[in-house]
Amino acid sequence: MAATDxxxxxxxxxxxxxxxxxxxxxxxxxxxVVMAVGALSGCLGAxxxxxxxxxxxxxxxxxxxLPLNVSAGVGLMTVIATSSVVSAGSTGRELVNLRLGMLxxxxxSGAGLIGALTVVxxxxxxxxxxxxxxxATICAILLTRLDRRNxxxxxxxxxxxxxxxxxxxxxxxxxVYRTRxxxxxxxxxxxxxxxxxxxxxxxxxxxxxxxxxxxGVPLRVAAAxxxxxxxxxxxxxxxxxxxxxxxxxxxxxxxxxxxxxxxRAGLWFGxxxxxxxxxxxxxxxxxxxxxxxxxxxx
Amino acid sequence: MTPERTASPxxxxxxxxxxxxxxAVQVSAVLLAGGLMMLLAGRxxxxxxxLLRTGLLILMLTPVLRIIEAVLDSIRTxxxxxxxxxxxVLLVLTATLLLALxxxxxxNR
Numbered sequence: 001m002a003a004t005d006x007x008x009x010x011x012x013x014x015x016x017x018x019x020x021x022x023x024x025x026x027x028x029x030x031x032x033v034v035m036a037v038g039a040l041s042g043c044l045g046a047x048x049x050x051x052x053x054x055x056x057x058x059x060x061x062x063x064x065x066l067p068l069n070v071s072a073g074v075g076l077m078t079v080i081a082t083s084s085v086v087s088a089g090s091t092g093r094e095l096v097n098l099r100l101g102m103l104x105x106x107x108x109s110g111a112g113l114i115g116a117l118t119v120v121x122x123x124x125x126x127x128x129x130x131x132x133x134x135x136a137t138i139c140a141i142l143l144t145r146l147d148r149r150n151x152x153x154x155x156x157x158x159x160x161x162x163x164x165x166x167x168x169x170x171x172x173x174x175x176v177y178r179t180r181x182x183x184x185x186x187x188x189x190x191x192x193x194x195x196x197x198x199x200x201x202x203x204x205x206x207x208x209x210x211x212x213x214x215x216g217v218p219l220r221v222a223a224a225x226x227x228x229x230x231x232x233x234x235x236x237x238x239x240x241x242x243x244x245x246x247x248x249x250x251x252x253x254x255x256x257x258x259x260x261x262x263x264r265a266g267l268w269f270g271x272x273x274x275x276x277x278x279x280x281x282x283x284x285x286x287x288x289x290x291x292x293x294x295x296x297x298x
Numbered sequence: 299m300t301p302e303r304t305a306s307p308x309x310x311x312x313x314x315x316x317x318x319x320x321x322a323v324q325v326s327a328v329l330l331a332g333g334l335m336m337l338l339a340g341r342x343x344x345x346x347x348x349l350l351r352t353g354l355l356i357l358m359l360t361p362v363l364r365i366i367e368a369v370l371d372s373i374r375t376x377x378x379x380x381x382x383x384x385x386x387v388l389l390v391l392t393a394t395l396l397l398a399l400x401x402x403x404x405x406n407r
Contacts, residue, residue, distance in 0.1 A: 026337070028338055031334065031338070077354060077357060077358075080357055080358060080360065080361060081323065081326075081357060083361060084319045084320070084322070084323045084357075084360045084361065085320070085323060087315070087316060087319055087364065098368065099377070099379070099380055102368060102380060102383040102384050102387060103379070103383045105383070105387050106383050106386050106387050106390070109387055109390045109391065110390050113390060113393065113394050113397075116394075117397075161379070228364070231360065231361035231364075232361040232362075232364065232365055232387065232391070234361070235358055235361045235362060235391055235394070236390055236391060236394050237394070238358050239358060239394050239395055239397075239398035240394065240397060240398050240401065242354070242358070242398065242402075243397075243398040243399070243401035243402040244401060247354065249333070249347070249350035249351055249354060250333075250334060250337055250350060252350075252354055253330035253331075253333055253334050253350050253353060253354070254334060256326075256327070256330055256353075256354075256357065257327060257330055257331060257334070260323065260327055
């Protein structure tokens with residue numbers, strides 16, 4: 001989408017620290033497309049607890065050919081929006097494990113800050129490689145561990161300091177779970193925060209599958225807890241992108257408005273979809289994103 | 299349907315946080331929508347820029363509200379693990395904000 005001087009478009013002026021994003025044509029058509037993709041990203045993000053960034057950032061970077069730092073800046077804003085809507089929408093359902101979330105958030109927010117500080121020193125090709133590797137790894141984890149429910153039907157079982165209890169629609173009763181391998185969860189949260197700070201995709205892309213596959217957390221609890229965490233993790237990076245002028249305000253506004261609508265739709269679908277299908281959908285999307293970035297590297 | 303039961307203090311906290319965050323997101327959405335409309339109308343660039351940037355700033359502050367309220371509630375319930383982790387998270391976010399302010403400040407001549 002190259003801009004020409006004859007375009008009757010509004011050109012966005014970025015602040016002084018954003019040479020890569022000096023001019024981006026902002027037309028009603030571009031805003032409408034970004035809003036529509038934001039809605040789709042918000043829907044998938046809310047459905048899977050990932051934040052919409054993992055879908056929107058590749059679209060902005062690959063299809064609209066925006067620099068990765070600008071795409072990441074917009075992606076972080078949509079992650080915050082998805083997180084806020086999903087956090088509010090999942091309240092009262094006892095799905096969010098706030099104690100576990102805050103502990104893991106400590107690792108992810110610190111790493112997110114480091115990611116946002118170091119991203120300016122990394123070449124685009126390295127970031128594409130990180131993108132491809134992270135999405136392919138998670139896709140593989142999901143496909144090999146599709147049947148992990150992690151719920152304990154005996155309500156009197158010992159839950160440990162970070163376990164929990166919730167009403168599970170699939171079994172029609174209260175179920176409990178025990179969180180295991182906390183050091184693994186902390187390490188993965190730190191990696192997720194760093195990736196979020198680098199790529200603007202939200203840490204949920206790593207946290208949800210690992211919490212579910214290795215740490216004993218049911219998928220719906222992992223998704224709801226992750227949805228709360230990814231917003232705060234994104235806030236550890238977003239102000240730095242904003243201060244550097246890497247957040248295109250009109251594009252971010254269009255994407256956020258789309259995400260707000262899409263997230264609500266995702267919450268509606270999420271209450272009705274089966275966990276196995278959610279995992280398959282997540283694996284398919286991550287596989288497609290990984291392939292896109294492998295092709296960019298070739 | 300989830301059976302009716304007495305909400306635990308943590309669930310009450312989550313509901314309160316949810317309402318607070320939703321309100322902030324709605325204010326942000328109104329400002330962003332207004333800013334986009336003004337931008338597309340093409341006459342009041344300063345006003346549209348202000349609306350868009352204020353909307354994004356409010357959006358960025360939304361998760362911080364959640365952390366602040368979580369800190370306060372952890373103090374109320376005297377849950378020391380929760381107090382330590384939420385306070386540390388708040389410190390990280392404060393550090394980010396200070397770094398961003400420092401970055402955005404024009405260099406001294």
